[in-house]
Amino acid sequence: MRPRVTSVGYIHRSRAALPFLYPDHIDRDSLDALPRLPGVYLFLDANGTPLYIGKSVSIRARVLAHLRTPEEAAMLMATARVDHVRTAGEVGALLLESQLIKEWQPPFNAMLRTLRETHALALEDGNPHPLVCGSTDAAPGREIYGLFGSRAAAEEGLRALVRRHGLCPALLGLESRIHGRSCFSHQLGRCHGACVGTETGQAHAERLRAALAQMQTTVWPFDGPIGIVEHGEDMRQVHVVDRWAYLGSLEGKKRRLRTLARRFIDIDTYRILAAPILGGQLELVACRIERGVVHFTE
Numbered sequence: 001m002r003p004r005v006t007s008v009g010y011i012h013r014s015r016a017a018l019p020f021l022y023p024d025h026i027d028r029d030s031l032d033a034l035p036r037l038p039g040v041y042l043f044l045d046a047n048g049t050p051l052y053i054g055k056s057v058s059i060r061a062r063v064l065a066h067l068r069t070p071e072e073a074a075m076l077m078a079t080a081r082v083d084h085v086r087t088a089g090e091v092g093a094l095l096l097e098s099q100l101i102k103e104w105q106p107p108f109n110a111m112l113r114t115l116r117e118t119h120a121l122a123l124e125d126g127n128p129h130p131l132v133c134g135s136t137d138a139a140p141g142r143e144i145y146g147l148f149g150s151r152a153a154a155e156e157g158l159r160a161l162v163r164r165h166g167l168c169p170a171l172l173g174l175e176s177r178i179h180g181r182s183c184f185s186h187q188l189g190r191c192h193g194a195c196v197g198t199e200t201g202q203a204h205a206e207r208l209r210a211a212l213a214q215m216q217t218t219v220w221p222f223d224g225p226i227g228i229v230e231h232g233e234d235m236r237q238v239h240v241v242d243r244w245a246y247l248g249s250l251e252g253k254k255r256r257l258r259t260l261a262r263r264f265i266d267i268d269t270y271r272i273l274a275a276p277i278l279g280g281q282l283e284l285v286a287c288r289i290e291r292g293v294v295h296f297t298e
Contacts (some may be wrong), residue, residue, distance in 0.1 A: 027081035034060040038235060039086040040096045043108070043234040051107040055097035059084050075108045087249070088232035091272070091282070092239055095246045098268040112268070118265045120144040120217060126205060127172050128161075128212060130154035133265040137143040146215045147267045157215075165211040168194040168204060197221055218274055220244060222286070227296060230285040240287065240294055245271045247289075255294050 030073055036039070036058045043052040043066070058063035063082055066072055101109050121128040122144050130151050133144065148154040148167045162169050170183035171176040174248045177183065177195065185191040194204035225242035227250075240247045240257060244265045248257040276282050286297045 016208070021073075022031040023079065026067075026076070028080050030081040030083065031063070032197075034063050034082065034084055036060045037086060038089050038093050039084055039149075039222065040093055040100060042083045042085075042100070043075060043079045043106075044081050044083055045078050046054065050100070050104045050106045051101050052073055052106050053097060053104065055090075055093035057090050059086075059091070086232075088230040088235050088251070091228060091230050091276075092237050092249055094272045095239055095269065096249065098266070098272070099246055102185040117269050119148045119151050121146050121154060121158055121215075123212070128158055128208070129173075130158070134286055142219055144217045144219075145212045147217055147265065147270060148269060161211055161215070163190060164192060165207060166192045167208055167211065168192070168199075170195045171201075171204060172208075217270070218278065221278070224291055225287055225294075227285040227287045227294070229279075229285055236295075238285065238296075240289070241269065241273065242289070244273070250294060257289065257292050259274060 038055075038057045040053060040055045041059050041063050042050045044103045045051055054062060054068075058106045059110040066219075067076065067185050087096060087097060087283075100276075118133045119130050120133050122131050122142075123129075129146065130148070131144075132151075133147070146154065146157050148157055156185075158172070159169070159174060161167070161266055162172060162174060162185075169185050170177040170191075171194055175185070178211050182193065183191055184195055186195055192199045192204070192207075194201060220243040225247070226242055227240055230239065235251055239249045240250065246266060246269045250257070277284070288295050288297065
């Protein structure tokens with residue numbers, strides 16, 4: 001079952017074509033309650049289990065678009081009601097959608113749902129190796145390269161880097177090395193010959209670092225967690241993030257978060273926030289977290 005791009009995003013295509021009927025069976029009160037405001041919406045089955053989770057700057061408009069999309073007939077037939085969670089703006093909606101999809105693993109979400117641990121490349125003894133990115137790997141002074149959804153994806157990213165820049169896979173541990181013989185890539189004209197001495201080890205190492213620099217991940221530019229302040233039409237939220245891991249959002253007098261003992265860099269959080277944070281487009285406030293309670297230092 002391959003995903004299809006519809007007017008409302010990525011969604012799994014039905015295994016067999018189904019006749020499309022407007023879903024009158026979906027709880028009307030839940031639809032009437034949908035606001036024309038930012039947030040996350042959840043298509044729920046009769047047991048209250050999410051079938052699909054999405055986000056929009058206008059929850060009502062986006063959900064109504066789903067209801068008129070024939071390609072989503074299978075999901076709509078299984079839906080009993082549509083729930084929603086308001087956010088102050090688009091940033092909060094993006095962060096919450098990503099978090100809920102990973103938590104619930106909805107069957108009709110084709111994107112975001114399978115990432116558990118983020119991997120990157122890091123230099124060890126001069127060679128890049130995949131590693132699971134914990135919170136300390138995003139700390140200032142740490143150099144990591146690329147962000148990948150699995151170890152296999154990180155290894156393939158390294159192989160692609162080697163091919164693109166004519167590096168030696170044997171020297172980098174990607175290919176068995178026989179002393180005195182060139183690597184297979186050199187025989188194909190892809191390796192510059194560091195394995196047989198036609199390129200010096202120093203020159204190869206410099207080219208490797210230059211290639212990795214093009215995919216270097218921005219480390220966390222703060223000393224600790226931060227709050228991203230977002231103002232909505234009738235609400236104000238503070239989204240708490242630490243080393244590219246989204247920890248939750250606060251509103252009103254709420255100050256307690258449900259945090260995990262071990263935090264990992266999240267690819268989606270990085271992609272959502274890196275550019276606007278580094279570009280100075282967001283309102284930020286410093287904070288610290290003690291036993292799950294957030295203390296702001298405004």
